[in-house]
Amino acid sequence: MCLISIGWQCNLVKQNSRLSPAPDEYSKGANGDVQYFFGSELDSQMYDIFELNTLTGEIRITGHVDFENAEVYKLDVHASDKGQPPMSTDCRVIIKVLDVNDNKPDIEVTSLSSVVSEGSKPGAVVSLISITDKDAGNNGRVVCSLSENVPFELKPSFQDNMYSLVTKQRLDRESVSEYDITITATDSGEPALSTFKTLHIQVSDVNDNSPEFPHDPVDVYLFENNVASASIFFVSAFDKDLNENAALSYNLVRGERKLGDLSSFLNVNSENGHISALQSFDFEKLKTFQFQVLAADSGTPSLSSQVTVNVFLLDHNDNPPVILHPISSNGSAEGVEEVPRNVPAGHLVTKVRAYDADIGYNGWLLFSLQEVSDHSLFGLDRYTGRIRTMRSFTETDEAQHKLVILVKDNGNVSLLATATVIVKLVEPKEAISASDVKSVSNNDNDTNVTLYLMITLGTVSTLFIFSIIVLIAMQCSKTTDVSTKYLPETNYDGTLCHSIQYRSGEKRYMLVGPRMSIGSTIVLGSNGNTLVVPDRRSTSVEVRNV
Incomplete structure (x- = not known):
C-alpha cells in the first residue's frame, strides 16, 4: 500500500502562429473538445500501472505501486482539442510515492560457529547479525533484542543495524549443554x-571436572581364605565431562606402607576398577589394611582424584583348639596327675587349658x-575345663583312671x-612329696609373672617412701613463730638442750629443758620455756612445763 502525491508541470505547445481562442470560446463546439493522451516516449511499464481517461484526463492506478521499487513516477500527458487546426499542449505529471510500513525487518545471521566452547571467556564473538528493512524513515528503523535468561548479549557495531552476538558470562556445559536463542527485530513504524x-x-566440553567417587572412604568386609586372583571389590568413579575427558583409568596409589608394597598382593583393573587379591588373606596374621585408588581422566591436562579403601577381614573357623595343659614330654596332650586318696569331694584335680586363634x-x-x-568320680566344668572329684575315694576304687577331654x-x-x-591315686605321704616337686615346676613357669609383680611392687613402694620424705621436708622447712608461745626466763640462755615427750591418758606432754647455768633451778608452774606442740591425733593437746 502506498500514498501518491501528484505535481504538475505543463507546457503549452503552439501548432501554428494563430492565437488561441478567447477563454469564453474554449467550450464552444469542436474547438472546445479536449482529448488527453500519454506521451509517446512514456515507458511501456507505466501503462500497466497507470490509466489516463482520454475525455476527462483522470489518471487512475491500475497496477501495483511499490515505494521500494520506485519512489517517483514521471508521466508525460498530451492534450489536444478538435478544432481546425487542432491546438495541443504537453504536461508532465510527477507522482511521488509515499512509504507505508508494509515490510518486516529481515535478519541475516553469519555464524562463526554453531558450537561454543565452555572455556570461552566473556565477550567471545559467536555470530554476526545484520538487520535490514526495505521501508524508509521510522518504518525502516529497527531495534534488535535477545530472549531472556541466556548468557549471551548483542553488541551494536559501528554500522547501522549490525550486531555481534557475544558471550556475556562463562558457560558451563555440565549445567546447560545447548541454547536456543531467539533474536527479535522490531521496526518503529x-x-x-x-x-x-x-x-x-x-x-x-573442556576438561574442567575431576573424577568423583560416590563415597570416600569405602569400607570393605572380606572373609579370610579368599581365592587368590579373584575379585574382592570394585571402585567406580564418574566424571561430568564428555568423551575422552570422561574416560577414566584406575591405579593403586604407590607409596611406602607398613604392609609393604601393595602391588605384591593387590591388583586393580585400570579399565573397570575391579580389585583382586593376588594372595589369600589370613585373619590371624592380618586383620585390617588400607589402600588408595587413583582415578584419572584422559583429558588434557589430566585431572584425577583418589579414594581410600579400608579392608576389614572377617574370621573363618579355620583354627582348631590348641591344648596348653596337660602336655607330656613328647609334646602330646597327655598328662599324669597324682591325687591323695583322702581328698574330699570337690577337690581340684587339674585344669585343662586350651586356646583358639579364632575370635x-x-x-x-x-x-x-x-x-x-x-563317671561317679570325676566331673568337668564345660566352660573352664576344671576337673574335680565328685565324691571321696574308697579302697575299692582303682588306683589309676583315664580321662579323655x-x-x-x-x-x-x-x-x-x-x-x-591320667589320674593316679596315691597315699597322702607320697602325694605331699609329689606336690612339692610339682610346686617347683609351677614356680619355674610363674617366674616371669612373679618378676613383673616384684618390679611393680618395688616401684610403688619407692614412690610412697619418696612422697613421705618430701612431706617431712616440707613440714620441717616451715618457719615456726614462737614469739607468742613462750615468755623469756631469767635463767634461760637461749639454747634448747633437750626435750622429753610423754603421754598421760588422752593427753600428750612435752618437756623442754634449756641449757641452765650452774646453780639455776626450774620453777614448776612457770610459764617460761613453754612450747606448745599440736597433737595431730587429738583436737586438744595440753603441754606443761616441768
Whole structure:
C-alpha cells in the first residue's frame, strides 16, 4: 500500500502562429473538445500501472505501486482539442510515492560457529547479525533484542543495524549443554512489525571436572581364605565431562606402607576398577589394611582424584583348639596327675587349658568328658575345663583312671582337640612329696609373672617412701613463730638442750629443758620455756612445763 502525491508541470505547445481562442470560446463546439493522451516516449511499464481517461484526463492506478521499487513516477500527458487546426499542449505529471510500513525487518545471521566452547571467556564473538528493512524513515528503523535468561548479549557495531552476538558470562556445559536463542527485530513504524529468528548453539566440553567417587572412604568386609586372583571389590568413579575427558583409568596409589608394597598382593583393573587379591588373606596374621585408588581422566591436562579403601577381614573357623595343659614330654596332650586318696569331694584335680586363634564364637571353647573310667568320680566344668572329684575315694576304687577331654570351638563347623589326663591315686605321704616337686615346676613357669609383680611392687613402694620424705621436708622447712608461745626466763640462755615427750591418758606432754647455768633451778608452774606442740591425733593437746 502506498500514498501518491501528484505535481504538475505543463507546457503549452503552439501548432501554428494563430492565437488561441478567447477563454469564453474554449467550450464552444469542436474547438472546445479536449482529448488527453500519454506521451509517446512514456515507458511501456507505466501503462500497466497507470490509466489516463482520454475525455476527462483522470489518471487512475491500475497496477501495483511499490515505494521500494520506485519512489517517483514521471508521466508525460498530451492534450489536444478538435478544432481546425487542432491546438495541443504537453504536461508532465510527477507522482511521488509515499512509504507505508508494509515490510518486516529481515535478519541475516553469519555464524562463526554453531558450537561454543565452555572455556570461552566473556565477550567471545559467536555470530554476526545484520538487520535490514526495505521501508524508509521510522518504518525502516529497527531495534534488535535477545530472549531472556541466556548468557549471551548483542553488541551494536559501528554500522547501522549490525550486531555481534557475544558471550556475556562463562558457560558451563555440565549445567546447560545447548541454547536456543531467539533474536527479535522490531521496526518503529505504525503499526510496528517484528521478525523472529532462532539460533541453536551447542556448548562444547573442556576438561574442567575431576573424577568423583560416590563415597570416600569405602569400607570393605572380606572373609579370610579368599581365592587368590579373584575379585574382592570394585571402585567406580564418574566424571561430568564428555568423551575422552570422561574416560577414566584406575591405579593403586604407590607409596611406602607398613604392609609393604601393595602391588605384591593387590591388583586393580585400570579399565573397570575391579580389585583382586593376588594372595589369600589370613585373619590371624592380618586383620585390617588400607589402600588408595587413583582415578584419572584422559583429558588434557589430566585431572584425577583418589579414594581410600579400608579392608576389614572377617574370621573363618579355620583354627582348631590348641591344648596348653596337660602336655607330656613328647609334646602330646597327655598328662599324669597324682591325687591323695583322702581328698574330699570337690577337690581340684587339674585344669585343662586350651586356646583358639579364632575370635568370637569361632574361638569360644567348650569342654566335655569324652571318655572316663568312672563317671561317679570325676566331673568337668564345660566352660573352664576344671576337673574335680565328685565324691571321696574308697579302697575299692582303682588306683589309676583315664580321662579323655574333648575340646571344641563354637564355629558353624566345630573344630576339635582332645586331651588325656591320667589320674593316679596315691597315699597322702607320697602325694605331699609329689606336690612339692610339682610346686617347683609351677614356680619355674610363674617366674616371669612373679618378676613383673616384684618390679611393680618395688616401684610403688619407692614412690610412697619418696612422697613421705618430701612431706617431712616440707613440714620441717616451715618457719615456726614462737614469739607468742613462750615468755623469756631469767635463767634461760637461749639454747634448747633437750626435750622429753610423754603421754598421760588422752593427753600428750612435752618437756623442754634449756641449757641452765650452774646453780639455776626450774620453777614448776612457770610459764617460761613453754612450747606448745599440736597433737595431730587429738583436737586438744595440753603441754606443761616441768
